[in-house]
Amino acid sequence: MNGAHDLGGMHGFGPIDNEGDEPIFHADWERRAFAITLAMGAYGAWNLDQSRFARECSDPAHYLSGSYYEHWLDGLERLLIESGLLSEQEIAERVADLATPAA
Amino acid sequence: MSKHHHNAPLPDTVLRVKALESLLIEKGLVDPEALDELIDTYETKVGPRNGAAVVARAWCDDNYKQRLLTDASAAIGELGFSGRQGEDMVVLENTPDVHNMVVCTLCSCYPWPVLGLPPVWYKSAPYRARAVIEPRAVLAEFGVTLDDDVEIRVWDSTAEIRYLVLPMRPTGSDDLDEHALSGLVTRDSMIGVGLPQAPVQQNR
Structure with missing residues (x-):
């Protein structure tokens, strides 16, 4: 499928933003997103090709504006829901719980 | 953005x-x-120093280099590096006539066991879009200028095959041992967007 991820040869992206001596991860949430994605990959409910496809299914505008580990997170969430390991509702409820500061 | x-x-x-x-x-x-x-x-634990050890060994040991170019995964495994995202490796040898450069236009495929996780620029839209269409301009942004008669080969990684560039041994490094040589091998030189460092002249 030709999609927003198929970037080879596209024009207009401008210069490459090379940070130089960059850290492996740029925020703690990136570490956690990386680790849970790898761990669930090893769990074996899906393969690497399915993981990539899940990331490429994002809305094209979001794909181009989001950061790398956000794509991973989007893909992981999609696979968890599709495989029935987590439901959309329980994820939404947990996010809501976490967003509410403890009394 | x-x-x-x-x-x-x-x-x-x-x-x-x-x-x-x-x-x-x-x-x-x-x-x-x-x-x-x-x-x-x-x-x-996993990072470009693994790849640098592979390159330095190839510079010092011609038999190893031949094994590396024939069956990269096995030769890299000899040094103890294997695992996720490096199961099927291909090593690309730079020569005076050919410079190799690696990209993953579709995503972020990268040889983890020898280079670690890819830098943000490697995963970014500008690098993925431009490496295959204007490699010389991209190399220039990384400070690399090659003679016009050097052929540039751009390799697009896939989920199955991962590439490691074997850069040319720097001139003036004949006296250095394998360990010292590995210190000259930069991450970018193994992606093909950089060159190894020149050896520092020792005052004796």
Whole structure:
């Protein structure tokens, strides 16, 4: 499928933003997103090709504006829901719980 | 798009990571200690110095170099490097006539066991879009200028095959041992967007 991820040869992206001596991860949430994605990959409910496809299914505008580990997170969430390991509702409820500061 | 947008995710993203991690742990689908170990491995144990050891060995040992160019995964495994995202490796030898450069236009495929996790620029839209259409301009942005008669070969990684560039041994490095040579091998030189460092002249 030709999609927003198929970037080879596209024009207009401008210069490459090379940070130089960059850290492996740029925020703690990136570490956690990386680790849970790898761990669930090893769990074996899906393969690497399915993981990539899940990331490429994002809305094209979001794909181009989001950061790398956000794509991973989007893909992981999609696979968890599709495989029935987590439901959309329980994820939404947990996010809501976490967003509410403890009394 | 802000310059370093990856530094400032929406608060929503942070919450979603926490939500998924806590649910997966509660359901016993992931082991919290295994998560910490994965992070530690890729933050502190696996990185470009692995690839630099492979390159330095190839510079010093012609038989090893031949094995590396024939069956890269096995030769890299000889030095103890193997695993995720490096199962099927191909090593590309730079020569005075040919310069190799690696990209993953579709995603971020990268040889983890020898280079660690890819830098942000490698995964970014500008590099992925431009490496295949204007490699000389991209190399210039990385400070690399090659003679016009040097052929540039750009290799597009896939989920199956991962590439490592074997840069040319720097001139003036004849006296250096394998360990010292590995110190000259930069990450970027093994992606093909850089060259190894020149040896420092020793005052004796």
